[in-house]
Amino acid sequence: MTSNSVLELRRVSKRFASHAAVSEVSFSVPRGAFFSLLGPSGCGKTTTLRLVAGFEAPDAGEIWLNGSRIDTLPPYRRNVNTVFQNYALFPHLTVSGNVEFGLRRKSAKNGIAQRVEAVLEQVRMADKKSRTPAQLSGGERQRVALARSLVLEPDVLLLDEPLSALDPQLRKQVRAELKDLQRRVGVTFLFVTHDQEEALSLSDSIAVMNGGRIQQIGTPEEVYRRPATRFVASFLGAMNWIDGIGLRPEALRVSRERENGSHSAVVTGTTFLGPTMYLETRLENGEYCTAQIAADAAFRPGECVHLSWSAADELRLPE
Amino acid sequence: MKRVRTWFLAPSALVLFVTLGAPLAIVCVYSVLTRGAYGGVETPFTLENYTRLWDPVYGLILWRSLWIAALATALCLALGFPLALFIARSGSRKNLYLSLVILPFWTSFLIRLYAWMFLLRDTGLVNTALQAVGLIREPLPMLYNDGAVILGLVYGFLPFMVLPLYATLERLDPNLIEAAADLGARPLETLWRVILPLSAPGIRAGAILVFVPCLGTYLTSDLLGGSKTILIGNLVQNQFTAARDWPFGAAASLALMAVAMALLFAARRAEEDLL
Numbered sequence: 016m017t018s019n020s021v022l023e024l025r026r027v028s029k030r031f032a033s034h035a036a037v038s039e040v041s042f043s044v045p046r047g048a049f050f051s052l053l054g055p056s057g058c059g060k061t062t063t064l065r066l067v068a069g070f071e072a073p074d075a076g077e078i079w080l081n082g083s084r085i086d087t088l089p090p091y092r093r094n095v096n097t098v099f100q101n102y103a104l105f106p107h108l109t110v111s112g113n114v115e116f117g118l119r120r121k122s123a124k125n126g127i128a129q130r131v132e133a134v135l136e137q138v139r140m141a142d143k144k145s146r147t148p149a150q151l152s153g154g155e156r157q158r159v160a161l162a163r164s165l166v167l168e169p170d171v172l173l174l175d176e177p178l179s180a181l182d183p184q185l186r187k188q189v190r191a192e193l194k195d196l197q198r199r200v201g202v203t204f205l206f207v208t209h210d211q212e213e214a215l216s217l218s219d220s221i222a223v224m225n226g227g228r229i230q231q232i233g234t235p236e237e238v239y240r241r242p243a244t245r246f247v248a249s250f251l252g253a254m255n256w257i258d259g260i261g262l263r264p265e266a267l268r269v270s271r272e273r274e275n276g277s278h279s280a281v282v283t284g285t286t287f288l289g290p291t292m293y294l295e296t297r298l299e300n301g302e303y304c305t306a307q308i309a310a311d312a313a314f315r316p317g318e319c320v321h322l323s324w325s326a327a328d329e330l331r332l333p334e
Numbered sequence: 335m336k337r338v339r340t341w342f343l344a345p346s347a348l349v350l351f352v353t354l355g356a357p358l359a360i361v362c363v364y365s366v367l368t369r370g371a372y373g374g375v376e377t378p379f380t381l382e383n384y385t386r387l388w389d390p391v392y393g394l395i396l397w398r399s400l401w402i403a404a405l406a407t408a409l410c411l412a413l414g415f416p417l418a419l420f421i422a423r424s425g426s427r428k429n430l431y432l433s434l435v436i437l438p439f440w441t442s443f444l445i446r447l448y449a450w451m452f453l454l455r456d457t458g459l460v461n462t463a464l465q466a467v468g469l470i471r472e473p474l475p476m477l478y479n480d481g482a483v484i485l486g487l488v489y490g491f492l493p494f495m496v497l498p499l500y501a502t503l504e505r506l507d508p509n510l511i512e513a514a515a516d517l518g519a520r521p522l523e524t525l526w527r528v529i530l531p532l533s534a535p536g537i538r539a540g541a542i543l544v545f546v547p548c549l550g551t552y553l554t555s556d557l558l559g560g561s562k563t564i565l566i567g568n569l570v571q572n573q574f575t576a577a578r579d580w581p582f583g584a585a586a587s588l589a590l591m592a593v594a595m596a597l598l599f600a601a602r603r604a605e606e607d608l609l
Contacts, residue, residue: 070512090515097516103509107531116527117517167517 021046027076036062038227053214054224096164104148111144134166261330264307277323365584373578383585399566403548406487410495418499482558495540502536
């Protein structure tokens with residue numbers, strides 16, 4: 016365990032019946048980091064989170080938290096807390112009742128009220144502390160779920176797709192708030208998501224998972240610019256494959272004039288994206304290729320164009 | 335749409351009125367009439383049947399009935415809650431276990447009570463077996479006492495506690511139980527602080543479904559109970575049969591109903607104050 020890491024998984028595996036949910040997963044999360052597990056549904060990211068929380072026991076491997084091994088401890092003896100996808104607020108308790116829940120056994124009675132007040136202030140829910148979960152909006156519930164966990168000062172906060180239950184408009188706003196909160200409080204986040212944009216914009220590090228295995232761990236820029244596998248390249252952003260070489264749509268230049276080494280193609284359609292657009296083309300060898308270019312470029316379907324790119328943008332990846 | 339709904343409701347409304355409303359009205363009227371010489375009722379109208387109920391003998395009978403019904407309900411809850419929780423959390427086996435719970439209903443309650451008599455009497459299976467292995471010399475008095483009545487009631491009404499409890503526990507979000515553990519609660523604390531409060535509707539329904547029929551029971555106490563002790567249900571039954579005092583039986587049964595409703599009302603108020 017490196018000195019600055021707070022959580023470490025060593026070759027952790029978990030099977031359900033005949034299905035290997037998590038296979039030999041290893042990673043280490045630095046203290047104070049925003050660490051994301053990213054992958055499609057069924058990739059094992061939520062199972063990994065549940066193994067850390069203690070809701071599942073690993074079949075093999077070790078989990079270390081703050082220098083002690085925790086994988087055999089029950090959830091109530093691990094200093095990690097979970098924000099559930101549906102928030103799992105106790106419906107029979109008020110906002111403060113929910114936040115107090117874990118404090119009741121942890122600290123002396125007299126300090127509780129102030130700590131509840133302080134954490135509710137932090138998530139801007141102090142004025143709604145006597146409401147019940149049924150009287151709150153989705154965003155408010157999420158803030159209560161965060162407060163309920165943060166008040167216990169966990170070594171790692173585990174978040175299971177905490178934004179997926181929110182409206183798309185709200186999601187971007189809450190995303191920014193979440194990042195801001197994490198910076199202010201300084202708590203380590205282990206964040207599970209299937210949304211690549213979310214992972215790229217929030218994380219210090221991302222572990223990309225597929226089929227129960229980790230494909231790559233790196234900063235958002237590393238996994239986007241230097242994907243280790245074809246899966247990572249395709250999962251994070253759009254990707255063209257030309258003669259087995261990967262090219263991001265934004266790496267392609269499109270012109271009406273032939274250039275040295277350029278490929279000719281026929282425009283098959285356009286998709287307007289606001290400031291930019293996708294230009295869908297078909298190469299001479301029949302392969303389709305999408306370029307992301309300025310939205311004011313006036314190419315029409317059926318037009319003949321020439322695609323070029325710099326060698327530095329080419330991605331050569333194993334199958 | 336509204337008309338269709340009315341027509342759909344009509345048959346059940348009619349059945350309810352005929353089988354519940356009409357007999358109740360008859361009982362009300364009978365309770366203020368005079369007893370006939372060979373059963374039945376005669377005029378004149380009188381309130382004497384109600385004033386007779388104030389005799390301490392009947393108060394004692396009512397008190398004993400309430401006590402036995404309350405104990406049977408508490409035992410049903412204590413036995414039924416773990417069972418319902420177990421069934422609710424046993425995945426694909428739920429239906430199998432549920433059908434086992436309601437399996438006794440396939441046989442008449444009367445026959446099942448006779449089976450208990452066969453087991454519990456002095457020459458019954460239990461005493462014979464205990465004597466055969468030499469644990470006891472004289473048969474244990476297991477039949478014809480309050481214990482046997484409570485056993486019979488708990489046995490007979492346990493499914494009525496388990497089914498509503500199961501219905502609420504089955505709908506309980508498993509994430510809530512995980513969340514409690516995640517926030518540091520040990521299993522017993524989770525039970526006390528999360529599962530029990532959230533299953534209050536099931537507990538309430540189960541308690542009513544067990545307590546009310548236990549309060550008015552006469553078959554179980556008649557067959558398994560002692561001859562010295564009599565419950566309010568047996569009192570009512572007696573008035574309509576051996577004693578041939580229908581008006582008093584009617585008054586006693588209405589008094590029982592009033593007590594049961596008053597208790598339910600009080601329990602509801604107490605619960606509202608608690609929350």
